Amino acid sequence: MANPWQHFQLPSTGSASVNGGITAVSRIPGSMEVWWIDADGSVQGAFWYDGGQWQRYTLAPAGSASVNGGIAAVSRIPGSMEIWWIGPNGSVQDAFWYDGGQWQRFELAPAGSASAKSGIAARSRIPGSMEVWWIGPNSSAQDAFWYDGGQWQRFELAPAGSASGNGGIAAVSRIPGSMEIWWIGPNGSVQDAFWYDTPAPMPTVLDFDFNPIVFDGGVPVGGSSHLTIRQDGTYTFSGHFHDSGATEYNVSLVWAVKDSQNMVYTFQHNGHVAGTFESGSRDDDWTNDGQNNAIAQNWAHLASGASGTARAAANIDLVNLTNSLIGTLGTVLGIVAIVIA
Numbered sequence: 343m344a345n346p347w348q349h350f351q352l353p354s355t356g357s358a359s360v361n362g363g364i365t366a367v368s369r370i371p372g373s374m375e376v377w378w379i380d381a382d383g384s385v386q387g388a389f390w391y392d393g394g395q396w397q398r399y400t401l402a403p404a405g406s407a408s409v410n411g412g413i414a415a416v417s418r419i420p421g422s423m424e425i426w427w428i429g430p431n432g433s434v435q436d437a438f439w440y441d442g443g444q445w446q447r448f449e450l451a452p453a454g455s456a457s458a459k460s461g462i463a464a465r466s467r468i469p470g471s472m473e474v475w476w477i478g479p480n481s482s483a484q485d486a487f488w489y490d491g492g493q494w495q496r497f498e499l500a501p502a503g504s505a506s507g508n509g510g511i512a513a514v515s516r517i518p519g520s521m522e523i524w525w526i527g528p529n530g531s532v533q534d535a536f537w538y539d540t541p542a543p544m545p546t547v548l549d550f551d552f553n554p555i556v557f558d559g560g561v562p563v564g565g566s567s568h569l570t571i572r573q574d575g576t577y578t579f580s581g582h583f584h585d586s587g588a589t590e591y592n593v594s595l596v597w598a599v600k601d602s603q604n605m606v607y608t609f610q611h612n613g614h615v616a617g618t619f620e621s622g623s624r625d626d627d628w629t630n631d632g633q634n635n636a637i638a639q640n641w642a643h644l645a646s647g648a649s650g651t652a653r654a655a656a657n658i659d660l661v662n663l664t665n666s667l668i669g670t671l672g673t674v675l676g677i678v679a680i681v682i683a
Contacts, residue, residue, distance in 0.1 A: 352388055352396060357381065359409040363461065365425065369417035377415060377425055379407045385427060385437070401437055401445060405430060410459040412510070414474065418466035426464055426474050432456045434476060434486070450486055450494060454479060457507040463523060467515035475513060475523050477505045483525055483535070499535055503528060544642070546573040550597065550650030555583070561656045562587030565626075569597050569609055569650060575638030577609070579683055580629040583654075585615035593626060595654040596664045601640060602647035604675040606668060610682045612660050630683040637680070 358364070362379025369375070372392035380386045385402035407413070411428030418424070421441035429435050434451035456462075460477035467473070470490035478484045483500035505511070509526030516522070519539035527533050553566035567581035583593045597609040616622035637644065653667040660682070668674055 352376070352398075357386065359383075361410040361459075362407070363412035363414075363427070365413045365415040367415045367417040367423055369423055370420050375415075375423060377401060377413055379409055379411065379413060379427065380404070381409065383407050383409050383430055385413070385425075401425075402427075402435070402447065406435065408432075408458040411456070412461035412463075412476070414462045414464040416464045416466040416472055418472055419469050424464075424472060426450060426462055426476075428456050428458060428460050428462060428476065429453070430458065432458055432479055434462070434474070450474070451476075451484070451496065455484065457481070459508045461510035461512075461525075463511045463513040465513045465515045465521060467521055468518050473513075473521065475499065475511055475525075477507060477509065477511060477525065478502070479507070481505045481507050481528055483511070483523075483533075499523075500525075500533070504533065506530075544573075544645045547571070548599075548644060548648055548650075550599065550652070552581075552595075552597075552652035552654070555595070555654045557654065557656055561591065562589075563591055563593060563615060563656055565593075565654070567595055567597070567611075567652060567654075569599070569652075571599065571607075571637055571644065573638065573641045573645070574633070575635055575641075576631070576633045577637065577680065578629065578631050579609045579611070579681060581611060581627070583613060583615050583626040585617050585624045588618040590617045590620040590622070591615055591656040593654065593656050594658055594660045594663050595652065596660070596667050597650060597652045598664075598667050598671060599644070599648055599650045600671055600674070601643040603640070603643045604673045605640060605643065605678065606671060606674050606676070607634075607637065607644075607678045607680050608664060608668075609680050610660055610664060612682065628683050630681055632681055634678070634680050636678045 364378040366376040375389040382404040388398045408428045413427040415425040424438040431453040436450040437447045462476040464474045473487040480502035485499040486496045506526045511525040513523040522536040550569045555565040565583035570578040595611045599607045613626035
């Protein structure tokens with residue numbers, strides 16, 4: 343047979359509002375802390391450490407809280423606790439504690455932001471975030487959230503008339519990427535709202551531009567290049583060179599696209615432009631369309647953090663140009679030569 347529940351009285355009789363909320367957290371395995379609204383509108387706390395006795399303190403003085411309102415708490419990291427309660431003027435009050443420091447307070451939402459009889463709920467789905475919900479004076483559902491390094495922000499989750507002004511509200515975060523909350527509707531229904539952290543959709547196309555192309559050493563050749571790669575492995579590699587001088591040049595261009603796993607995909611071009619004293623075209627134009635399975639197979643790595651770098655030169659071996667470019671890219675674990683156009 344299971345051991346029976348045991349109970350004892352923590353505060354003295356009459357020290358808590360019979361209509362007020364109560365909340366608790368255990369920030370570490372060897373400790374528990376509980377807070378409640380006192381009959382005089384103060385916020386009372388009690389804490390216990392393994393091997394010791396329960397001790398009590400006043401977190402906020404008389405008149406700080408609605409005696410009919412809720413209170414909620416989270417411990418987002420082992421060295422911190424934060425609690426929220428409804429003020430008698432319909433404000434939302436916040437108190438936080440960091441290991442080694444003292445409790446500090448501020449007003450999260452001003453007077454008139456909450457029903458004085460509202461419940462309040464809070465969750466920390468990840469260590470760097472907290473979110474709080476309460477019922478507004480117009481029976482709306484209100485939300486405030488915080489991310490590490492930022493400021494608290496607020497919005498209306500459900501419009502006026504969505505909730506009972508006297509009802510409760512509860513929340514869970516069953517996985518780091520989701521939250522769900524429930525509240526009592528004005529008609530006695532139970533309302534639900536849920537949220538999933540949806541990552542940004544993966545791009546299906548990546549575009550890179552090298553424009554304008556200007557050669558060093560006074561070489562009178564210029565141009566541009568564009569590279570498009572696609573999720574299905576297809577690509578379009580295009581460009582243009584123009585010789586505005588008297589001398590002909592052999593021209594080369596290399597694109598190096600580096601993915602998030604430090605693989606590099608190269609697109610190379612060799613061409614020729616004529617000058618005033620040679621026959622042939624002053625222009626070198628190309629468009630190369632193709633498909634490479636390596637692009638398709640590694641698309642997730644490309645889409646999540648690809649960078650494209652290009653280099654062009656005149657009268658230089660294409661292999662040397664490619665190697666000099668790759669040498670500037672930092673860590674490279676492999677090279678996939680896609681095309682020489």
